[in-house]
Amino acid sequence: MELKNDLFLRAHRGEPIERYPVWLMRQAGRILPEYRAVRSKLSGFKELVETPEYAAEVTIQPVDLLDVDAAIIFSDILVVPEAMGLPYEMIEHKGPWFEKTIRSEEQLNLLDQNINVEERLAYVLEALKITKRELNGRVPLIGFAGAPWTIFCYMVEGRGSKTFSESRKLLYTNPVLAHELLSRITDVTIQYLKSQLVAGADALQLFDSWAGILGKEQYTEFGLKYIAKIVDSLSEAPLTVFSKGAIASLQDLAHLNCTTLGLDWNMSISETRQLVGESKTLQGNLDPCVLYGSDVVIEKETIKLLNSFESRRHIVNLGHGVYPDIDPKKVKVFIKTVKNYEI
Ligand code: 1CP
16 A cells, blocks of 8 residues: 655655654544543443554544644553563553562563464554554554563553662562563564564554663663664664663664664754764654643744754654643644644
């Protein structure tokens, strides 16, 4: 299927573009009343993720309603630990919760080994196939997974946390166990992302949401090492590594074998450009809180961001996911400003 709008993919590869492509992390979700309407018909978040027809429907909503240049498959990074034998629940207003956690060899040994990823995550692959068909070539489709370190955090902690201190504790008390778990997550993630490409994903993103809680040396050993293994196995695909908060590691991120780096709003576009030269596309990085501002503020801050680009290798996005109480009208102001900007 020929894509009608392939700006996003051209920007990934550093090919000529006539304007900057734009999409938002977490665009498929709670900001849209149309999403909440679908969600309210179901028992909860998991049913939505696990029912391919519904997942496809909410994936396409932001393409119809917000006019973004890419769709991201509606799923969650936590489907991977579940496929490995650690089921999760999504508790309303609280977030994810795992009954079992991995903090010892005995617990690690309870995980399922040699799993058939395509079988266990068939519902995501089916959602990708349906979405791809229903998008009918309008915009590219993004597949994703959590980076091993972030998935490790949830498997050890069993829930969200501000410090993930149980996870960081394990790096000191049992680094061998930590590496074993990270390796297993890495192997499953490589298979999973490869199957997403086969099912119809045009590009991939790795979310390392908790990268910033590790020091530089530890991120090299427990984070980047595994990300490098993943991107080396997928070097054919347009792929974004989004290591939130990993400012001290930007130089190392610049050496990864991926097309694109995602930046959060604390990272400087121009300093990162100096590090990467023209070898990478940069994605980001408007502060999500700008979207609480007036239309004038949103336009001004967005243009300031666009003016800071010294290269055409850019994909415009927020510096993290859009907050759930943002008015979709404000998102439209952001998107329109990017689309009207002449490069
Ligand atoms: O009630 C609801 O609808 C639940 C809210 C929700 C949504 C809409 C969760 C629970 N996950 C999602 C979807 C989701 N998650 C997407 C969909 C596609 C899109 O971007 O539009 C994506 C890409 C994710 C990825 C994800 N899940 C990340 C990485 C990105 C990030 O924001 O840093 C993380 C850390 C998660 C875990 C997760 N899932 C949900 C919550 C509340 C959390 C965070 C919990 C915590 O604070 O630790």
